[in-house]
Amino acid sequence: MLNYRNALRVGTASCLEETSVDVSYEDGSPDDDDVPRRAIVAVLPPDQETRILMLTTYLNLARCASHVGRNKDAVVCATLAAGIAQHDEHTDHLITAKILRSRAHLAQNHLKQALRDSAAATELAPSDHKSVQLLARDVERAKRAALRANKQLAKEVSTWVQSAQSKFAEQGGNEADCAQQ
Structure with a gap:
């Protein structure tokens, strides 16, 4: 790896x-x-049994790291687990790794990465997989919240700019001069 x-x-x-x-x-x-x-981050052993042990260990480390708020570590552990799961074609473990990594990204407000991992988990999982459905819902909520926050910020900036332009105009300048300065 x-x-x-x-x-x-x-x-x-x-x-x-x-x-x-x-x-x-x-x-x-x-x-x-x-x-x-x-x-080189990790060396995968040649035998299947040891790789499964490494896979489950990385998944557990990712869970523990998320639980205590060490989300960067959770992302790394989930990524390592996903690499092993993909290598050995363990779809269930790969889905779990994508879910854990997406949740860790979400906790860090890394919405783009959370969306990417959520989409990958959705693509891999059967349609009735409850954890994937909950993750997709949570990521969508975070996306809507970020959009609302961006709109609110845009309104505040717009109000501030209009206020600054009107004060500039009151002092004898015009808006064209304001844009040039």
Whole structure:
């Protein structure tokens, strides 16, 4: 598992050199040569049983981190769990990881990322999956709340600008001069 170019990805490292590795990605994207060794976040063991243990451990760590308000850590753990789940095609665990990561993003007001993970969980989950439905509802509520807050801010800024322009006009200037200054 690598953290390279602002993305956590699963790949196979080869040609280990002192400071870099060559990587073939599991998702089929083009290979990278000379990836810094510090980009390696986790090494997946070759046996299925150990990977399942790592997967469930990362999911539990994500839950615990969310519970105590360490949402950045929850995002990282959920991302690592999602990488393992996707690698081993454990759809249920992948859905859980996406839900946990989306909720952690939501808690940090990272609406774009929360929407992305919610959409991915919705796409993967059966239509009657209750957790995914609740997540989609919560993300939609947050989206509407952010939109309301943005509209309110726009109104306040507009009122402030109009007030400033009228005061400028009262002092003998005109609106065209105000825009130039």
